[in-house]
Amino acid sequence: MSGPKIIFFILAAAILVFSVMSIFSRRILRAAIYLLFVLVSMAGLYYMMNFQFLAAVQLILYAGGIVVLIIFSILLTSQINSTLDPPRKSHLLLGAVTSVLGLILGATTILKYSFQASASAPIGTDMRTIGRHLLGTGAEGYALPFEVITVLLLAALVGSILIARKPKV
Amino acid sequence: MNLQSEIPLEYMIVLSTAVFFIGLVGVVIRRNLITMLMGIELMLNAVNINFVAFNHYLFPHRLEGHFFALIVMAIAAAEAAVAIALIINIYRKFSTVSVDDVDELKY
Numbered sequence: 001m002s003g004p005k006i007i008f009f010i011l012a013a014a015i016l017v018f019s020v021m022s023i024f025s026r027r028i029l030r031a032a033i034y035l036l037f038v039l040v041s042m043a044g045l046y047y048m049m050n051f052q053f054l055a056a057v058q059l060i061l062y063a064g065g066i067v068v069l070i071i072f073s074i075l076l077t078s079q080i081n082s083t084l085d086p087p088r089k090s091h092l093l094l095g096a097v098t099s100v101l102g103l104i105l106g107a108t109t110i111l112k113y114s115f116q117a118s119a120s121a122p123i124g125t126d127m128r129t130i131g132r133h134l135l136g137t138g139a140e141g142y143a144l145p146f147e148v149i150t151v152l153l154l155a156a157l158v159g160s161i162l163i164a165r166k167p168k169v
Numbered sequence: 170m171n172l173q174s175e176i177p178l179e180y181m182i183v184l185s186t187a188v189f190f191i192g193l194v195g196v197v198i199r200r201n202l203i204t205m206l207m208g209i210e211l212m213l214n215a216v217n218i219n220f221v222a223f224n225h226y227l228f229p230h231r232l233e234g235h236f237f238a239l240i241v242m243a244i245a246a247a248e249a250a251v252a253i254a255l256i257i258n259i260y261r262k263f264s265t266v267s268v269d270d271v272d273e274l275k276y
Contacts, residue, residue, distance in 0.1 A: 004175045012184050019188055019211055023195035028204060035207050038188075042214055045181075049172060049225040051235055061242050066210065066249045073253045074203055077260040087198035095197035099190035106186040115178045115227065122229035133232050142236045149243045156247035160254035 007048060014041040026083040028074050036067045050122070053130055172225065181222035189215035202256050202266045206249065213245045 015038055022034035039062040046055040087095075123129060137143045188211060195208030217238045224234025256266055263271050 008176050019191045061246055069249055069253055073256055077266050084201055091198045095194040099194050103190050107183050110179055110182050118227050118229055120230040145240055149240055153247055156251050160250045164254035164257050
């Protein structure tokens with residue numbers, strides 16, 4: 001086995017094992033930490049595919065932002081040593097049937113379709129190229145989605161402050 | 170690094186399918202709002218792997234999947250912030266975050 005293959009299988013195993021542990025862990029704080037491991041392994045996967053900027057954003061935004069936010073909300077809303085209720089049998093059955101059927105369907109469809117790997121020369125993923133595309137208004141520019149996202153983030157910021165603040169008595 | 174000769178695209182997509190359905194199971198079996206949110210984050214991340222893998226393997230001369238993944242991440246962050254504001258507000262009102270006990274609007 002070659003180096004990239006070994007790294008891929010380690011990352012894939014880490015992602016699968018930690019996501020299953022995060023779902024089935026009875027301690028909610030541990031579940032959040034397992035989710036953090038999943039997200040960091042996914043950043044490694046992006047790094048393998050040569051998207052260094054995306055890997056950095058994944059680490060900063062997910063590992064540094066969302067997981068910290070989730071941990072804060074856990075600490076605000078539950079006792080630190082309380083355990084979650086075990087899942088109900090009916091829910092467990094429903095989830096297992098849905099996911100196994102969906103996984104079989106998805107995997108057979110994917111493996112039957114023959115993807116034609118492109119042979120064209122890869123575009124550079126350095127910061128200069130990404131920045132020029134992200135703020136470009138030309139054929140491959142993404143200035144409009146960028147601006148829409150900024151407005152969405154502003155709306156989410158204002159909305160969450162408005163929702164979470166204490167009501168005036 | 171030439172990844173295409175080492176790891177087929179199918180491996181990446183099957184991995185992301187598996188993670189997506191693990192996240193779905195998490196949303197179905199847990200009754201706690203925060204763990205359900207974590208399942209949704211897993212599903213969003215699985216979709217991101219798909220976008221990035223298709224971009225890298227099938228369209229390496231463009232950056233569409235890269236920017237789509239970036240935008241999905243921004244939306245996930247906004248969604249998490251609003252969801253946690255709602256969860257904290259629900260906790261203040263009901264003193265619980267279990268979806269079975271928060272049923273005032275249900276009937």
